Amino acid sequence: MNETQVTTLVQGTFGYLDPEYFQSSKLTDKSDVYSFGVVLTELLTSMKAISFIRPESNRNLSMYFVSSLRDGNLPQILDKNLVSSDANVDQIMKVAYLAKRCLMLKGEERPNMKEVAMELERIKILTKLPSEDTILPLDEIASSFKIANPHCVVDNGSCSITTGSCSITTGVESTQSHTFEGR
Secondary structure: OOOOOOOOOOOOOOOOOOHHHHHHOOOOHHHHHHHHHHHHHHHHHOOOOEOOOOOHHHOEHHHHHHHHHHOOOHHHHOOOOOOOOHHHHHHHHHHHHHHHHHOOOOHHHOOOHHHHHHHHHHHHHHHHOOOOOOOOOHHHHHHHOOOOOEEEEEEOOEEEEEEOOEEEEEOOOOOEOOEEOOO
16 A cells, blocks of 8 residues: 655744744644634734744733733723723723634633634624614614624514524514524
């Protein structure tokens, strides 16, 4: 039996490469999650993944970001242009904690990319929801709940999200019910 083995050289960019790769020489789906976590930190801070301008202990943005979050110093390294209101801060912190999960040193402790995408979509939707005293047209409310394969029910101000079709019921005397398909 004649077998040919092909070995490819991984050419990862320093600062984005999964730390587990250095020990195992194996890339996994969770390696991509780590790299995406680095990109999230770059977006949140407007800093490069590796910088020799920063002090030695802070050269690696991933480590700097996680330690800043742990020590309660994250606001000092966030891009000041991002933080524009209290509501915005809540959204940014949710993304920051998601980035931290992506940057876990052990791949098994990281979410998969589907979970990351779902969490980002959830953060986006929650920031679009109106406050209790805001009255919006049914179509605008419905569009806020168009997520991949959701089942959400909005009935007289209350909302529940499960799985499947989306039904929105409004009004006391007349009832409108709409079914939406995921994107």
